[in-house]
Amino acid sequence: MFFVNDQYYTLDDLEEQYTVFENIPHLKECQNRRLAVCMQDAFQWLALCLFVRSKGGSIVPLHPTVPKEGAIRMANKAGSHFLLYENIHLPIHLSQQINEKEGVLVQMSSGTTGDPKCIERTWESIEKELESYVSVLPADNQTTSVVACPTTHSYGLICGVMACIRRGAEPVILTNMNPKYVLKKLKEHPKHILYGAPALLHTLTRLIRDGQRFDAVMTSGTLMPAGWMEALKKASNRVLQQYGCSEAGCVAIHPDVCDTREMGYPLPHVKVEAGSIQNPGEILIHDSEKTIYTKDLGYIENGVLSFLARMDDTINVAGLNVYPQEVEDVLMEEPRIIEAVVYKKVHPLSGERVCAQYVCSEPIEEQELREWCRDYLAPYQVPLEFKKVEEIEKLPNGKVSRKRLGEGVLA
Amino acid sequence: MTRQEIVQVIHDILQDQLELPSMKAFHEDARLNEDLYMDSIMILQLILHLEVDMGFDIPDEMLVPKDFRTVGSLADFLERKQEPAAVEGSV
Numbered sequence: 119m120f121f122v123n124d125q126y127y128t129l130d131d132l133e134e135q136y137t138v139f140e141n142i143p144h145l146k147e148c149q150n151r152r153l154a155v156c157m158q159d160a161f162q163w164l165a166l167c168l169f170v171r172s173k174g175g176s177i178v179p180l181h182p183t184v185p186k187e188g189a190i191r192m193a194n195k196a197g198s199h200f201l202l203y204e205n206i207h208l209p210i211h212l213s214q215q216i217n218e219k220e221g222v223l224v225q226m227s228s229g230t231t232g233d234p235k236c237i238e239r240t241w242e243s244i245e246k247e248l249e250s251y252v253s254v255l256p257a258d259n260q261t262t263s264v265v266a267c268p269t270t271h272s273y274g275l276i277c278g279v280m281a282c283i284r285r286g287a288e289p290v291i292l293t294n295m296n297p298k299y300v301l302k303k304l305k306e307h308p309k310h311i312l313y314g315a316p317a318l319l320h321t322l323t324r325l326i327r328d329g330q331r332f333d334a335v336m337t338s339g340t341l342m343p344a345g346w347m348e349a350l351k352k353a354s355n356r357v358l359q360q361y362g363c364s365e366a367g368c369v370a371i372h373p374d375v376c377d378t379r380e381m382g383y384p385l386p387h388v389k390v391e392a393g394s395i396q397n398p399g400e401i402l403i404h405d406s407e408k409t410i411y412t413k414d415l416g417y418i419e420n421g422v423l424s425f426l427a428r429m430d431d432t433i434n435v436a437g438l439n440v441y442p443q444e445v446e447d448v449l450m451e452e453p454r455i456i457e458a459v460v461y462k463k464v465h466p467l468s469g470e471r472v473c474a475q476y477v478c479s480e481p482i483e484e485q486e487l488r489e490w491c492r493d494y495l496a497p498y499q500v501p502l503e504f505k506k507v508e509e510i511e512k513l514p515n516g517k518v519s520r521k522r523l524g525e526g527v528l529a
Numbered sequence: 530m531t532r533q534e535i536v537q538v539i540h541d542i543l544q545d546q547l548e549l550p551s552m553k554a555f556h557e558d559a560r561l562n563e564d565l566y567m568d569s570i571m572i573l574q575l576i577l578h579l580e581v582d583m584g585f586d587i588p589d590e591m592l593v594p595k596d597f598r599t600v601g602s603l604a605d606f607l608e609r610k611q612e613p614a615a616v617e618g619s620v
Contacts, residue, residue, distance in 0.1 A: 295572075
């Protein structure tokens with residue numbers, strides 16, 4: 119059925135766990151109830167998730183590192199009736215209220231543009247996504263999904279675990295983030311597709327030895343710097359990328375990425391709209407019920423969806439669009455720069471201006487940075503303000519909020 | 530490498546490579562997560578520097594979270610990792 123780290127669980131183990139759940143009244147009657155779960159034990163969490171789905175109940179996955187008070191707050195926000203915190207026998211009762219919709223998976227959106235919000239997805243819509251996802255993913259039932267990302271988030275849960283089971287293969291779920299351990303597990307499963315976030319994939323690329331290669335690697339969530347992608351491609355037989363959002367799930371897959379911005383071909387169950395290469399526009403996702411406005415800017419060229427920037431992040435310098443990622447890629451190429459983020463600040467007289475924060479290994483003169491940028495960028499793309507920082511501020515989900523960095527007014 | 534040297538190596542990586550702003554709290558008893566505000570991505574970077582730059586051989590086993598709880602427990606862990614190699618070498 120599946121592995122959690124070194125432990126193999128069979129279908130019998132899963133059914134045995136279901137029997138345990140059936141004997142717990144608050145789980146047995148989970149239909150039309152909303153259940154928040156925060157659990158270290160990945161097997162128990164996944165078993166519970168599949169059980170609640172089969173019963174038509176709703177589930178609110180919470181990352182296992184969330185402390186108890188935080189879990190209660192998030193569970194309340196998601197309209198949960200009760201929370202299981204580390205213990206399936208002792209539910210924390212939260213609410214008696216009837217929610218408008220049940221039979222859903224509740225995901226917290228990334229909140230890059232504001233406060234995280236709760237997104238409800240019906241199990242039917244997830245089924246549709248799975249069917250569509252599996253139909254285009256170039257992997258057969260001999261290919262193991264190695265899931266080295268949280269299974270409380272849709273990337274790990276739906277695309278990593280559920281899609282693997284759906285195509286008749288056995289996922290390997292890793293909760294131990296020792297990168298050497300991940301490499302060992304990949305060796306044990308030579309025919310694999312690895313699901314991870316860019317930071318982990320980059321670390322693994324640096325540590326891989328003795329001619330070991332990645333078979334297939336999936337990246338998602340945030341654009342990988344071009345240099346990281348190049349190194350990853352050298353160490354892999356195939357690098358894939360997927361694009362989506364909490365509201366719609368995965369909507370595009372690239373089966374063999376060259377340019378990090380290329381998100382791939384739209385999945386058959388949705389229609390994806392975006393601008394053209396000359397005139398990029400907001401990426402819109404139409405499914406059978408609704409249209410989702412992603413606030414991402416992109417274009418479709420030869421059937422391939424490309425992502426340029428969050429719309430709120432695009433910098434309009436006197437009518438010319440500057441995409442932060444482009445400037446960041448140039449900065450990251452400077453050998454002393456470890457991390458860079460580019461964002462806009464609004465000047466009351468001259469409109470939007472490009473600004474940058476960076477972390478470096480050795481001091482760099484601002485003049486040197488400007489000259490470096492001028493060699494690669496148009497003058498309007500070169501940051502007006504460079505700020506050396508110890509660390510670039512991140513949101514709790516690990517993403518950078520360009521909006522927040524730019525909140526100061528340009529002096 | 531002595532234990533004291535190992536603690537110094539950890540200190541230098543956190544200060545120079547990761548440029549942790551919370552270095553004032555650096556102490557053997559400082560917890561990586563709660564006192565030094567390191568998240569999982571920073572721990573990954575720390576492991577990377579220990580292995581690639583400093584030549585520590587991080588095992589390919591599961592890491593026990595306890596070993597990565599404080600600066601001191603991490604130093605103990607790295608010290609233990611040196612020992613088996615020394616024993617093998619002397620056989």
